[in-house]
Amino acid sequence: QKEVEQNSGPLSVPEGAIASLNCTYSDRGSQSFFWYRQYSGKSPELIMSIYSNGDKEDGRFTAQLNKASQYVSLLIRDSQPSDSATYLCAVNRLDSSYKLIFGSGTRLLVRP
């Protein structure tokens, strides 16, 4: 079992729809969770961090964390073609090293 799992996609949604991206992790004690967006040929860009159970909203983005079920999700409302990218889920390691474990990413395509 991979430590951080994501569906590779592509997830295709029409412009204006809600895109839902999911991620599960294996280390129950993980405390910090992150979503990064990576455009083709570019480096990852941090878009959301979440540390406690529940929802965290920032503009069109909402991160949801459920530690009991060991999953974290990202909702993108009013999806735009410019949101088309690969979204990487990352979880901190338990050894307090500040190292992150990345999922393989979900490719999102927003159709105009």
Place this chain on the structure above:
Amino acid sequence: GAVVSQHPSRVICKSGTSVKIECRSLDFQATTMFWYRQFPKQSLMLMATSNEGSKATYEQGVEKDKFLINHASLTLSTLTVTSAHPEDSSFYICSVDQGASGGRDEQFFGPGTRLTVL
């Protein structure tokens, strides 16, 4: 968040040569930086943790004598790929974690360096 730069953004070299990549934290004093490698259509793989004033720690399977890391100041870490071969061709990305230096636990990436070894 922290602003991170890398130089060069792209480098092409001949097999057997060495290539140095610089990573700078422009607005944050980083005691810890990370070096990642990303092959096409794959996720990021952590190579090593760069520690200011001390030796880097390498992930399992990463050759420390091939990938030399120096973190001489709080704003600069360098990665030198020694005796590069075509299989070293990849996208190399550094990052800064603010939490490691007392800030919020968030990691920010440089723009990356694309290395092509002929």
